[in-house]
Amino acid sequence: MKRSILAILPVLLIASAFQLAVSTNKYKPAPVVTPEVKTRIDATLKRFIDSNKIAGVSALIFENGKEVYFNAFGLADREANVRMDRNTIVRIFSMTKPVTGVALMTLYEKGAFQLDDPLSKYLPEYADMKVFTGVDASGNIIVEPAKRPITVRDITRHTAGFAGTDIPALADLVKKADYMNPANTLAEMSTKLASLPLQFHPGDQWAYGPSVDVQARLVEKLSGKPFDQYLQEVIFDPLKMTNTRYVVPEKDRPRFAALYNRSDDGVLTRVPEERANGFNTKDWALKPGGWGLTSTLDDYMKFAQMLVHGGRSGKVQILKPETVKLMSTNQLSDTITKRMWLPSKGQVGFGIDFAVRTKLPATKEENNGTVGEFFWDGAASTLFWVDPHNDLTAVLFTQLMPFDKVKLHKSFRDAIYGAYNPAEK
Template structure:
């Protein structure tokens, strides 16, 4: 009888060891191990401790499981309000992928084709002129665009729209005040269409107002105000209840302060009236390129929809083939002038996402998986979707100017061997 108990004990020990080994194997199969979590903690905390940022948080999901969340420092340093999971931040250009998603829902419905002329739907963009320089008298030299702006152009930033920083057209752009908060999207596009283009459509990559034009196109094609369309077709279905242009009264209390890095370790708080100039009240302008505020969990729901090829938590936002189209490089090799896009690493550009094409060329470049697609925001926020590892990451911070070094260190912490 005693031998039976010994045998049973041995079998139990073997089974327990086997189960423990299996669990360890499963953990080791994840990219974000305990070692990686510790490394991320150290990286984020060091930025706060050095005075580089006031507060920072990060959330990572891998294979449908939350594998990392932590927050360090203050959402409001002066009020000693901690950065935490409840914090709301201004996501600036991380609004753009939401706009692209809205537009591509209409694409799925057959409302347009990517190579359709923009003027087919927004006739103000008919017969655009391109600035080629100035004559001896200092007058702008204009010529007809070689071809019309296409919808593909406004999804990949090759339309040719000038910015206030343009050496020839900057003053004209500034005087047109196209993005005045009192403008509707309709008024915005009509003002924009009166300005010359900085280059012929399709010949350069130049980041700018294109996604705001996408927002107007969503309005025109759907027959609904842009913000209403986004709420009804993306935010509400994904239960992104804390993502909006103007935070609710409750969420205004959770809105992080904005800071400017004025020296290596010196942060200056941007006055609240300046930081909240857009998000403090409802304006006629509902931009597609910036303007939303969100929580880390809300934006993760958007990222999770993308890594799941358009569906999440019982709702379908996009078809898998549409997500793949958006996450595919649409820039031909002939488009060699690409503004600051090369600073993102070995990337091309899809539909409102940068798309990673190759491994980093050097240790100075951001790490990431080939096939990853991502974007960031002016206040140094970041998110990415890594289909290879089934991983999504969201990094929230509120510091100007935009800091790619912070992103590199965060990515290094996640992907370093």
């Protein structure tokens, strides 16, 4: 008996050590970004430049709290021959949304609201909303009362039902309301938006729209501070995000990347300055929650690193770990079957201002990633994600419109994780 115990003792010790490592969260999976992976990422990104699919691209990856990859290829400004760099300032468009979500959830932690509170409790203009049902023979809008109020949760997960432009009758009203005019304050934006009928009953569908701009207005109302000031004090200053802002100052504009449009036949054309830079070179009244910020790779990585580490960056605690977990948990029930283009992101649900990966890719054509990852992207083909399983965060910057028709995101993900093979599931 003694011999048999001695024989298995090493196995028992190894098993106990493994269990202890897991229970104390010290066990880590094998590194993702190996030297071979770095070479693969380089080759992938360079190929997009060499094929003239994009003008410039940069990427930054952290794993286990350390930088494991950075490189930049091509030009931030092709006409001025300015190279893409880690200090290049880009328009992050909808990657503004997760920043707004974090700002809102700092107020949630203070007890300022509950997710299932009616939005009208704080923004009265959203009381007694009506829902579009069609038009009569004379072309007049037909509406009915909303089945339930819009909740705060609805505006964090895009289920509020705000009017879009895909229905002609509503598109005309949206155009006339002009609620996103940059001369509007957030308060004016919200009042104009609330005057429009909803496109569907709250909670019935997932439809991308101005929900996060309404979140920004809610932050203002609950905090008593201008939205951009709240971002600065609560997120940007504590995280030392010194290059993230709505307005790019004159001294930093040489670092501001040009914006390019790719035609269907593959020709890259610079977007005219007044259209590309008109919002970010003037201090407009509107500070949107859904778009409008500019940033650098390192700045946005600080934000991503805070998220992967449970709301903490060094000694700075922006959110509690349980709040980050809540934000990165799918909030869409199976009854919400109409989800606009969200399924194009892969096997995902939606949390609080992030897409959340719920399953591995079903086909090799889908974007790769890990279950539990949360992410979002921007109209100029920027991308970031947080992979808690591997303690990995990635930020990818380019300035290309329309959104990622060249499949840069899939290629970048495949370069990191390896091309997905359904047979290995």
